[in-house]
Amino acid sequence: MSAPTLTRTRKPGVKSIDGTRASLAWLTVPALVFFVAFAIIPLGGVIVLSFMHWDGIGEISWAGFTNWASVLSDPLTGGSLWTTVKVILISCAIQIPISLLLGVFTAGFQRYRAVLSVLFFVPILLSSAAVALTFTALLDPNFGLSGAIPIEALKQDWLGNPDLALAVVVFVLSWQHIPFHVLVYQGGVRQIPQSLYEAASIDGANVVQQFFTITVPQLKYTFITSTTLMVVGTLTYFDLIFVLTGGGPGHATTVLPLFMYLEGFRANDMGGASVLGVILAVFGLGLALLIQRLGGKNRQASQLEGA
Amino acid sequence: MFSVLSPQRNRRRLAALTVAAALGITIAGCGSGGPSQTSGATATMWSLTSGDQPVIKDAVAQWNEKNPDRKITVEFFASDAYKAKIRTAVGAGQAPTLIFNWTGGVLQSYVDNKAVEDLSDLVKEKPDVADRYLPSVLQNGVIDGKTYALPMNKVNPATMYFNKDLLDKAGIEPPKTWDDIMAAVPKLKAIGVAPFALGGQTKWPELIWLEFLVDREGGSGVWERIQKGEPDAWSDPAVLDALKKIQQLVDAGGFQDSFASTASNSGSELALLYTGKAAMCLQLSSQFQAIKQGSPDFIANDKLGYAPFPTIDGGKGDPSYTVGSPANFFSVSSTASEAQKKTAKDFLASGLFNDSYTEGIIKTGAVPPLKGVDSKLGTAPDSEFLKYTYDQAANASTFQFSWDQAVDPSLADTLLTHLSQVFLKQETPEQFVDAMNAASKK
Numbered sequence: 001m002s003a004p005t006l007t008r009t010r011k012p013g014v015k016s017i018d019g020t021r022a023s024l025a026w027l028t029v030p031a032l033v034f035f036v037a038f039a040i041i042p043l044g045g046v047i048v049l050s051f052m053h054w055d056g057i058g059e060i061s062w063a064g065f066t067n068w069a070s071v072l073s074d075p076l077t078g079g080s081l082w083t084t085v086k087v088i089l090i091s092c093a094i095q096i097p098i099s100l101l102l103g104v105f106t107a108g109f110q111r112y113r114a115v116l117s118v119l120f121f122v123p124i125l126l127s128s129a130a131v132a133l134t135f136t137a138l139l140d141p142n143f144g145l146s147g148a149i150p151i152e153a154l155k156q157d158w159l160g161n162p163d164l165a166l167a168v169v170v171f172v173l174s175w176q177h178i179p180f181h182v183l184v185y186q187g188g189v190r191q192i193p194q195s196l197y198e199a200a201s202i203d204g205a206n207v208v209q210q211f212f213t214i215t216v217p218q219l220k221y222t223f224i225t226s227t228t229l230m231v232v233g234t235l236t237y238f239d240l241i242f243v244l245t246g247g248g249p250g251h252a253t254t255v256l257p258l259f260m261y262l263e264g265f266r267a268n269d270m271g272g273a274s275v276l277g278v279i280l281a282v283f284g285l286g287l288a289l290l291i292q293r294l295g296g297k298n299r300q301a302s303q304l305e306g307a
Numbered sequence: 308m309f310s311v312l313s314p315q316r317n318r319r320r321l322a323a324l325t326v327a328a329a330l331g332i333t334i335a336g337c338g339s340g341g342p343s344q345t346s347g348a349t350a351t352m353w354s355l356t357s358g359d360q361p362v363i364k365d366a367v368a369q370w371n372e373k374n375p376d377r378k379i380t381v382e383f384f385a386s387d388a389y390k391a392k393i394r395t396a397v398g399a400g401q402a403p404t405l406i407f408n409w410t411g412g413v414l415q416s417y418v419d420n421k422a423v424e425d426l427s428d429l430v431k432e433k434p435d436v437a438d439r440y441l442p443s444v445l446q447n448g449v450i451d452g453k454t455y456a457l458p459m460n461k462v463n464p465a466t467m468y469f470n471k472d473l474l475d476k477a478g479i480e481p482p483k484t485w486d487d488i489m490a491a492v493p494k495l496k497a498i499g500v501a502p503f504a505l506g507g508q509t510k511w512p513e514l515i516w517l518e519f520l521v522d523r524e525g526g527s528g529v530w531e532r533i534q535k536g537e538p539d540a541w542s543d544p545a546v547l548d549a550l551k552k553i554q555q556l557v558d559a560g561g562f563q564d565s566f567a568s569t570a571s572n573s574g575s576e577l578a579l580l581y582t583g584k585a586a587m588c589l590q591l592s593s594q595f596q597a598i599k600q601g602s603p604d605f606i607a608n609d610k611l612g613y614a615p616f617p618t619i620d621g622g623k624g625d626p627s628y629t630v631g632s633p634a635n636f637f638s639v640s641s642t643a644s645e646a647q648k649k650t651a652k653d654f655l656a657s658g659l660f661n662d663s664y665t666e667g668i669i670k671t672g673a674v675p676p677l678k679g680v681d682s683k684l685g686t687a688p689d690s691e692f693l694k695y696t697y698d699q700a701a702n703a704s705t706f707q708f709s710w711d712q713a714v715d716p717s718l719a720d721t722l723l724t725h726l727s728q729v730f731l732k733q734e735t736p737e738q739f740v741d742a743m744n745a746a747s748k749k
Contacts, residue, residue, distance in 0.1 A: 057398045058420040133573070136508070140575050141565035142584060159508055160567025160731060246510070249567055250728045265391045267717035268416070 043281060050274035056264075067271040077276070079251055080259040081283070083166070087255055088234045088287075090170045091177075095230055096223075099178050103185020104215060117186070124179040132243035135172050162252035165245055169253050172244060173237060181226045188222030189215060224295045228288055235284045256280050348377035348646035350404035350654070353393060355635070356383045358596065359460045362667035370658045377650045379405070379658075397422050402640040404651045410447040410456055410636050411712040412719070417638065418450050424639040426454045429652050436656050443706040444633040444676035456636035457655050461673035462700035463593045463632040465515045468577075469612045473500055473586040481612060482587075485523075485552065485619045492559045495586045501563035503556075504585035505730075506571030510723040513730050514711055515589050518630040519616040520549035526623035527705045533747070534713060541743040545623075550729055550736035557730060567731055574601060581605040589616065591631050592696045595689070596672045606689070613695060625704040633706050634676040669693070674700065721746045 053063040071077050106117035123131070138144045139158040146154035159165050192215065200210050238257040241247065247254035247262065254262075257280060264273030354363055360383055371378040382403075384392060389407070396402045397417065406423065408414055417423045426448075430437040437445060440458055448456030469481055477494040480487075488502075495502040506512045521529055525545025532540040556562070563585055569575050577594055579585035581602040599606045618626050637659075639651045658664070660677060668675045669687045674697045681701070684693045700706055711719040725742050728734035734742075 055416060056394045057416055057422060136570055137573055137575075139568060140570070140573065141568050142563065142579060143575050155565075157565035158568050160565055162733075245508075248508075248510070248724065248727060249731055250724060250733055262720055265394070266720045268394065269717060 046274045046277045046281075049270060050278050052271050052274075054270040055268045056270055057268075063271055067269075067275050071272050071275040071279075076251060076254070076259060077279070080254045080256045081279075083251075083253065084235065084255045084257075084283075086166065087170055087173070087237075088231055090166075091174055091234060092227065092230055094170065094174045095178055095181060096227065098174075099181035099185050099226065100216075100219070100223075102178070102182040104189050104211070106182060106186045107189035117182070120182055121179045123176045126176070128176065128240040129243050131172065131176055132240045135168070136244060139168065159245055160249050162249055165249055165252050169241055169244060173234075173240060176240065177230070177233065181230065184226045184229075185219065185222055188219045192218045220295070224291060228291045231287050231291060232284055235280060235287075256283070348644075348650050350377070350379045350643065350647045350650040352379055352381040352405035352407075352637075352651075353389070353396075353403040354381060354383055354405075354407045355389060356385055357460075358593075358671045358673065359635075359668065362664060362671065363459075365667060366658050366661075366664050369663070370654055374650070377646070379650065379654060397640070400642045402642055404640050404643040404647045405654070406638045406640055407459070408456060408636050408638055409632070409708075409712045411708055412715045413712075414448070414456055414636070414638065415450060416716070418455055422641055423455050424641050424648060424652075426457065426639065426652070426655070429656060430454045433656050439660060439677050441676050441678055441701055443703060444700070447633050447708055448636050448638075456638040457659070458634035458676045459637045459659055460635045460675070461593070461668055461671075462634055462676045462696065462706075463591050463673075464629040464696065464699045464703070464706065465519070465589060465616070465631040466592050466613050466629075466696070466699065467587060467589050467616055468580060468594070468598070469587040469614070470580055470583060470585070471610050471612045473498070473583060474612070477586070481614045482617045483614075484617050485520075488556070488561075488617055489559065491586075492556070492561050496560055500583065501579065501585040502561045502587060503563070504569070504576050504579035504588040505562040505566040506569050506576035507562070507567040507727065507730055508569055509571035509576075510727050511709070511711060512571055512576065512590060513726050514709065514723060515591075515630060516553055517549055517726060518707060518710055519589075519628075520552055520619070521545050522628045522630070522705075522707070523616070523619040523622045523624040523626075524548050526625070527628065527707070530707065530710070536747060538748070539744050541740045541747065547736050547740060550739055553729060554732060554736065557732060562730075567727070577601060581611070592692075592699070593632075593673065595692055595696075599672070599689070613692065615699065627702055627704045628707065629699050629703045629705075630707040631709060632712070633700070633708055676700070718746055 049060075050067055051063055051065070052060050053067075054060045102120060106113055106120065136159070140147070141155060141157065146156075156164055158168050196214050196218070197210055200214055205213065234255075236257060237255065238261055241253055241255060241258050242261065245253045247258050256276065260273050260276040260280060263269050263276060352363075352367065354360070363381065367379050367381045393402070393406065393408075394413075397406070402422065406417075408417070414423070436457070437454070441462070444458050444462060445454075448454055448458065467481070473495065474481065477491070477498050477500075479491050479494055482488045482491050492502045518530075521543075525543055525548075529540075529543045529545045532543070563569065563579060569579070571577075571590075574597060577588060577590065577598050578601055580588045581598055595611075598611060605611055615626065615629070618624070637651075637655060639648055639655070643651065660675060665675050665677065665680065665683065669680075669683060672687075672689060672693070674680065674684065674693050678701075681694055681697045684690045684697065687693055707713075711723055714722065722743065725734060725739050729736065729739050
């Protein structure tokens, strides 16, 4: 889904000594074959299937636009898209600041920071299904956290109240995915030349000033990369929500990919699921493009002038 | 084996692979492909990782020892993953020879697409095979008068469990009618316990309530009309009445607080019962083993009571009606070779429910779906409960298969979701009925 970067790499052909350009074109073949086989062909298949009736076992028959009509007129399609947007917005609002701050913190080379960054990294090593099951147990109103710690605020209907359930989903997703983005930001911070900070210190800038005038602007591309992964990643979250809430209560946490799964593999309507798949792909591509655009047109410009 | 595939099947296989790849459902869909396509008479079998797993493993091992030239290879899967995987495999013509299934809507779709063998000949040639089963259970594998699946494990009717100590403390008897239930609720709340434990997060335990209430109220005709797809069949007064009773019970505080956050599969629903936080629980009889595992003392000290679901005064239903899972079944794939099919059918006839198999099932604390098996239950641990379970199944006027499994798969999720909304009072009974009528039309 982060395909758009491919179109950006076209450059004037480099002339080899004997003046032919063709020889270099072969270098793209492995990547192209891989991309066509695992992205373009399945995507084409899904588009074709979105015009077919298929229950997963029987005959595949032509459906025309009936799948599209029924999916687009299903209030759940819009509902799950809106839930997806909510999850994206809230989880970005939580994940970006925390990842940035932790990334800056762990970029230091002190020993205790190294120890802490190893600890921060643990959640991403765990499987989503295991994380979801663990949180289900922790949130159990009788035998979970509220049973162990006598704090009244912990005794909530975490997964039965629609608003709380969505908050729980976002929290668990963030808990699991922040470590990855911390790592991305940590790498970004470590690439900022020390000389910038030295110059700023000499000019009398304090740590907070340095953070906002050097660190944050220098992390612009790291920010774009991390946010793209965050947003597009949200469109693929399925396993964790499936195990944690199953999309419930009602449809309060049914995000688009989960809805697609239920439609395809629970309701056995592959045509409808394919329509949702196409919508998901278009939506994801659109978002990825949008974020790339937000980065500004002059993307090749150096951030390190004068450094 | 690949060479004889029709172009049509190839197209389906391509479509199946495409969907699995594109939707990215690698965990469930196409993780490790189909069963290895072995040549000759070696049959393949897919089954579930449940309590019966060791029994099936032993049966297959015994079979392989006796039949070295036509062995069976077996693989076990977790339930949810299996549901998606088997469908992809059947759709792609890659099904195992012996297909574990739940009958109901899924078996119907296999039959519609000629994916499974008609076993009627086997049943005719070897009458003792069909004759060993309880007819109400065997019936589930029959579609349009032809047998497509044979039971392979245990009967699993739902029952009302209760904590004897808590009922004594509240000074009440196990409820026999709906009015008893409503009268018991305030008394149990007065001693500070939840009247009923409910795994609302798992959703299907809620369905057991609806199934019983609809039948007790309106008799089995109500569900028959719904299942036939008669228009507006959900509008039956019995359905509305059952839903109203459910909300009445919710309003009275009949279920534990935050029941929608309690999951059955984590065991916390039953834990409420044996830790003395809830007095009763409506669950499948297979959950007896989970209670025993969770608290052996609770069983050993005779604290666990059980009884059939209460009746409704003036209701039309037969009180012997029960609901749950009559058994799980094996079907034979029609894409297997003739030799493989023969191996599979012979295994169904002689490998299942021979003496050691039946004993093995009983030893896991379950009741095989066999006629007269109650005489073999006497020496088993918990034989009293096993005999009770046998009676529930054998004497049932109707042993209804869980609705979510019996209906077309596309309806099951809708049904469970809307019902959970009714329990949470986010939907009225009328809204439920309208939503289900609309969904059934599709």
